[in-house]
Amino acid sequence: MLDLIDVLFHQVSYAAISAAFFAAFVLYQVVQTLFFADLRHIPGPLLHRVTSFPHIWHVIRGDRIQWLDRLHNRYGDVVLLEPRFVVTCSGLGAKTIYSSNSLIKAPFYDTVGFGAGHKHLLQLKDVKSAGRIRKPLLKIMAKDNLNKLESLIHRHLDIFIKGIEGVPGQKVDMLLWLRLLAFDIISEASFGHDFGQLATGQFGTLTQTIFDSMRFGVLSSVIPGFRTICLLSPFPTLRRLHSSLQKLLMLGAKGIRTYDLSVTPDFVMAPHVLAPLFSDEESLIKEVSAFMIAGSDTSSTTLLYLFYEIALRPHLQQQLFDELSTATATGSDERITREDVEKLSLFNACIKETLRLHPPVPGVLPRLAPERGLTLGSPKSSLFVPSGVVVSSSVARTQTHADVFDEPYEFRPERWLSDVTEDMKQAWMPFSLGQRNCVGMSLAWSEIYIVAATVLRRYWLDVPPETTPESMSMVEGFFTLPSSGKCVLEIAPRKAQ
Numbered sequence: 001m002l003d004l005i006d007v008l009f010h011q012v013s014y015a016a017i018s019a020a021f022f023a024a025f026v027l028y029q030v031v032q033t034l035f036f037a038d039l040r041h042i043p044g045p046l047l048h049r050v051t052s053f054p055h056i057w058h059v060i061r062g063d064r065i066q067w068l069d070r071l072h073n074r075y076g077d078v079v080l081l082e083p084r085f086v087v088t089c090s091g092l093g094a095k096t097i098y099s100s101n102s103l104i105k106a107p108f109y110d111t112v113g114f115g116a117g118h119k120h121l122l123q124l125k126d127v128k129s130a131g132r133i134r135k136p137l138l139k140i141m142a143k144d145n146l147n148k149l150e151s152l153i154h155r156h157l158d159i160f161i162k163g164i165e166g167v168p169g170q171k172v173d174m175l176l177w178l179r180l181l182a183f184d185i186i187s188e189a190s191f192g193h194d195f196g197q198l199a200t201g202q203f204g205t206l207t208q209t210i211f212d213s214m215r216f217g218v219l220s221s222v223i224p225g226f227r228t229i230c231l232l233s234p235f236p237t238l239r240r241l242h243s244s245l246q247k248l249l250m251l252g253a254k255g256i257r258t259y260d261l262s263v264t265p266d267f268v269m270a271p272h273v274l275a276p277l278f279s280d281e282e283s284l285i286k287e288v289s290a291f292m293i294a295g296s297d298t299s300s301t302t303l304l305y306l307f308y309e310i311a312l313r314p315h316l317q318q319q320l321f322d323e324l325s326t327a328t329a330t331g332s333d334e335r336i337t338r339e340d341v342e343k344l345s346l347f348n349a350c351i352k353e354t355l356r357l358h359p360p361v362p363g364v365l366p367r368l369a370p371e372r373g374l375t376l377g378s379p380k381s382s383l384f385v386p387s388g389v390v391v392s393s394s395v396a397r398t399q400t401h402a403d404v405f406d407e408p409y410e411f412r413p414e415r416w417l418s419d420v421t422e423d424m425k426q427a428w429m430p431f432s433l434g435q436r437n438c439v440g441m442s443l444a445w446s447e448i449y450i451v452a453a454t455v456l457r458r459y460w461l462d463v464p465p466e467t468t469p470e471s472m473s474m475v476e477g478f479f480t481l482p483s484s485g486k487c488v489l490e491i492a493p494r495k496a497q
C-alpha cells in the first residue's frame with residue numbers, strides 16, 4: 001500500500017512538475033512574443049502579436065477596408081496586422097514595397113490558384129519569372145493592339161443597352177447589368193465566345209462558377225486547409241465551392257479548344273497568340289481562366305461606382321455630358337472609340353477619382369520583406385521590418401490618406417484637374433505599382449472609357465431612394481462590391497429630355 005502511495009505521489013509530482021514547466025514555457029513564449037519579439041516596435045493591438053484571427057475574421061466578414069481604416073486611425077501609418085504581417089498606408093511605404101524587384105510575393109498567392117500543377121501569372125512569386133510572361137503579354141495587350149477589341153466591346157454594349165432599356169420603369173440594377181457586360185466581354189476576349197448571359201439579363205452557370213471561385217479564393221486564402229475541408233465536407237455548398245475551380249478550368253479548356261480561327265483570326269488574346277508564352281496547354285488554360293476573374297468584376301465595379309457618384313451630382317453630370325458631347329465618335333457606325341474620349345480632362349478626372357475612392361482591389365497585396373529587411377517610411381515615422389515578414393500597402397486607406405488628399409472621403413474629381421502633387425500621384429495605386437502591377441490595365445481602361453462614355457452620352461442617371469450610401473458601402477470579397485449586392489439607378493434617355 002505504502003509502495004502504491006509512493007508511486008502515485010511520484011507520478012503526481014512528475015505530472016505537476018511537467019505541467020509547471022509547460023506553463024512556464026507557454027508564459028515565456030507569450031511574454032517573449034508580446035514584449036520582446038522583433039516586431040514589438042510596430043504599433044498595433046497586442047492581440048495581433050499572438051494571433052492572425054482578427055485579420056481572418058475581417059476578411060471573412062468582408063469589412064477589412066473599414067477595419068484597416070480604424071487600425072490606421074488608432075495606430076498610425078504602419079500597423080501590425082498579424083504576428084508576421086505589417087501594413088502601411090503611406091504612399092512612400094507603397095513605393096518602397098512595390099517598386100523594388102527584390103520583394104517577392106507572399107505565400108498568400110499559393111492559395112489563389114487552380115490547385116496542383118502550373119501556377120498562373122498572379123501567383124508567380126518573383127519579378128524575373130513573372131517577367132517572362134508579362135513582357136510579351138503587355139505587348140499583346142498594349143493600347144494600340146487593343147483597337148481590335150473595341151468592336152467587341154461595342155457589340156456587347158449594344159446588347160447591354162437593349163437590356164437596360166427593356167427594364168420596367170427603367171429602374172436598372174446597374175450592378176447586375178454591368179457585371180453581365182464585363183463577364184461577356186472578358187469571356188469573348190479570352191475564349192472567343194461569350195456565354196450569352198447578357199442577352200438573358202440573368203447570371204448563368206458561368207457567372208455562378210466565377211462567383212464560387214472568388215468566394216473559394218477568399219476563404220482558402222485565410223482559412224488553413226480550407227481546400228481539404230471543402231473536399232471532405234458533407235455540405236453541398238462547400239463541395240460546390242471546391243469544384244468551381246475545376247469547372248472554370250473546364251470552361252477555359254473548352255473555350256480554347258473550340259476557338260474558331262476562321263471567325264476571329266487576328267484576335268488580340270486568341271489562343272494561338274497567347275500559346276507561345278506558355279510551356280503547355282494547361283498553363284494557357286489556367287491563365288485565360290484567371291483572366292475571367294481578374295478582368296470582370298474589376299471593370300464592372302469601377303463603372304458601377306462611377307455611374308453612382310455621377311448620378312448623385314446633377315451639376316457634374318451635366319458638365320460631363322457637355323464635355324463628352326464635344327467628342328466626335330470616329331468608330332464605325334459613329335461609335336465612340338477610346339481615342340475619342342481618353343484625353344477629356346473632366347471625364348478622366350471622374351474615373352481616377354472613382355478608382356481612388358472605390359478601388360476594385362481595396363485590401364492588401366502582400367509581399368515578403370527581403371533578406372536585408374526594409375524600412376517602411378512615412379513623413380511621420382519610419383520603422384524597420386526584418387526579413388521574411390509579410391508587408392503590404394492597405395490600398396483603400398493609402399488612397400484616402402488625410403495627409404495627401406483634402407477631404408479624402410469626398411468624391412471631388414476636380415482634385416485631379418490642377419495642382420496634382422507628387423504625393424497624390426504616389427498614393428494613387430488602384431492597379432498596384434511597379435513590375436507586378438496590373439497587366440490588364442490597358443484593356444480595363446479601354447472598356448471603362450468606351451462603356452462610360454457611351455452610357456453617359458446616352459442617358460441621364462438618377463439615384464432612387466432605395467439606393468443609399470449604406471446600400472453602396474463597400475464590402476471586400478475577392479473584389480469590391482456594394483454591401484446590398486445591388487445598385488438600382490434610374491435611367492432616362494437623353495433624347496427624351
Ligand code: HEM
Pocket residue numbers: 121122123130134291294295296298299302359360361365366430431432435436437438439440441443444
Ligand atoms: C479596373 C480594372 C482593374 C483593376 C483595378 C485591376 C487591379 C489589379 C491589381 C491591383 C493587381 C495586382 C494584384 C496583386 O499584386 O495582388 C492586378 C494584377 C493583375 N491583373 Fe488587374 N485589374 C483590373 C483589370 C484587369 C483586367 C481587365 C485584366 C485582364 C486580363 C487583369 C489582369 C490582371 C493580371 C493577369 C494580374 C496579375 C499580374 C502579375 O501578377 O504580374 N486585370 N490587377
